[in-house]
Amino acid sequence: MKTITSRENPAYKEFKHLATSSQARRKAGRTLLDGVHLCEVYLDLRGLPQHCIVAESALAHPEVAALLARCEDGQAPVTMLPDALYNAISQVENGVGILFVIATPQAALPAALSVHCVLLDNLQDPGNVGSILRSAAAAGITQVFCGPGTAFCWSPKVLRAAMGAHFVLDIFENVDLAALVQTARIPVLATSGYASQSLYATNLNQPVAWILGHEGQGVSDELLNLATQRIAVPHLGQVESLNVAACAAVCFFEHLRQNQR
Known part of the structure; x- marks a missing residue:
């Protein structure tokens, strides 16, 4: 697990840009999943994220700890942020304190409408x-x-x-x-x-x-x-x-x- 403590850190700036700009998410082909439920569903159905971001205060939360263990076992990058930095990128008020950065899924457009x-x-x-x-x-x-x-x-x-x-x-x-x-x-x-x-x-x-x-x-x-x-x-x-x-x-x-x- 890495730690970022500066707002000037390039990786942090990238996280914040993704969090606050729809245009940035479209351009990068990446998006953020905010909160335990979305992160857990993604792990269960799609696998490891590109990056896991966790708030310092959330490290002791049992559900967050379980998700972090799964990410670290799979060798997905994990970064811890002080709460002030984390809260500046989270879009959820009173959230638990975990985010995933994922590649936006893109399926091939079917040739015809043939299923419900x-x-x-x-x-x-x-x-x-x-x-x-x-x-x-x-x-x-x-x-x-x-x-x-x-x-x-x-x-x-x-x-x-x-x-x-x-x-x-x-x-x-x-x-x-x-x-x-x-x-x-x-x-x-x-x-x-x-x-x-x-x-x-x-x-x-x-x-x-x-x-x-x-x-x-x-x-x-x-x-x-x-x-x-x-x-x-x-x-x-x-x-x-x-x-x-x-x-x-x-x-x-x-x-x-x-x-x-």
């Missing part, structure tokens, strides 16, 4: 994107395609909201969704509050591609016109529509329900 998947069209709220990833993983979906304008999936807020779902999904960003839809070998279902077809009257006994749209504007007209079908989630009351993350969860688990009968 989700397309995110200009979703801008990181909390919504993270919640959708979490629901997708829980419903057995394996692929998520993000169009331009969708929140960066490897940002701290999305990572926290998804609770480790990233590591059981193949996530593709900056995808031309219209071109992808035209390759589809499965039905493409676009959610719309104005659709006449109810989700619950739709036959979902096969893999489908779900299109979910911008929080205010919904799915773009281009993608609506390319979709196999437009569907709506029925709801009561005076609200105009469901939150997009809630809509996604209802759709995913209705698909799961129909396929478990």
Whole structure:
């Protein structure tokens, strides 16, 4: 285990740049996992990080100590920071005090839509994107395609909201969704509050591609016109529509329900 005590240390400056700049994370192809849960899930599902960073006060924490032992056993680099330096790079208030630096996973874009998947069209709220990833993983979906304008999936807020779902999904960003839809070998279902077809009257006994749209504007007209079908989630009351993350969860688990009968 190495120790860094100066803010001027080049490695520390690099850690801080990754922590505070989405552009830096994209350019470097690396991101940070903040907290015991995300680090543990990554170790379990993906293996060793590029670097483990720990706060001095966290060394005695039993869960942190267990993660450090796994990293050191695998010979992953570990750096300890005084709490003041660590807190300047952590994005979590009152966190336990452990971070992983990882290479952002990048899978090869498939030639066609052929398995149960989700397309995110200009979703801008990181909390919504993270919640959708979490629901997708829980419903057995394996692929998520993000169009331009969708929140960066490897940002701290999305990572926290998804609770480790990233590591059981193949996530593709900056995808031309219209071109992808035209390759589809499965039905493409676009959610719309104005659709006449109810989700619950739709036959979902096969893999489908779900299109979910911008929080205010919904799915773009281009993608609506390319979709196999437009569907709506029925709801009561005076609200105009469901939150997009809630809509996604209802759709995913209705698909799961129909396929478990």
